[in-house]
Amino acid sequence: MCGAPVQGQNLPAGVDAEKETVITGKVVGASGDAIGGAYVRLLDSTGEFTAEVVASGSGDFRFFAAPGDWTVRALSASGNGQSTVSPQGAGVHEVTITVGA
Template sequence: MCAAPKQGQTLPAGVDTEKETVLTGQVLDGSGNPVAGAFVRLLDGTGEFTAEVVASATGDFRFFAAPGTWTLRALSAQGNGDVQVSPEGPGVHNQDVTVAK
């Protein structure tokens, strides 16, 4: 079975957070427990699909994006959830997504 590596805390070597906008976080259930294997989608400011990753075994996900308004949407057997994030510039922007039925 394929699984995404832990993506939340450690960025790959060579990522310059002075130039890159990184959206990272964790998918959590209503009790605050990580949700492994959730599909996490990145939607642009108009709601259009941009990218998708599978959350790691610890619920972590990461996207490289541009400054602007984005929606993070998590889809899982435990439920779904959305959260909006609006990074204004480069850096690591952490935003967890809580899912519920």
């Protein structure tokens, strides 16, 4: 079992989205239904593993990262998928990952 924390869309108290770079999103299946329990990995611009979380029951996930180019990859029993995101500064940056498509 992975020790990655389960995620949700609400930011924790005390997080200032104007000062933090937050990558958040949802894991969905080909039909658009949420995929909970997927392992979501954050990879840097060279493809190196940086972090991993477990998507919530509603498919939500969240990472705190630096500005730059990132790949967000989801691994689940329903399939795998990935998306890229390139936040250039602080704020909440959303991405959807479709798996099994």
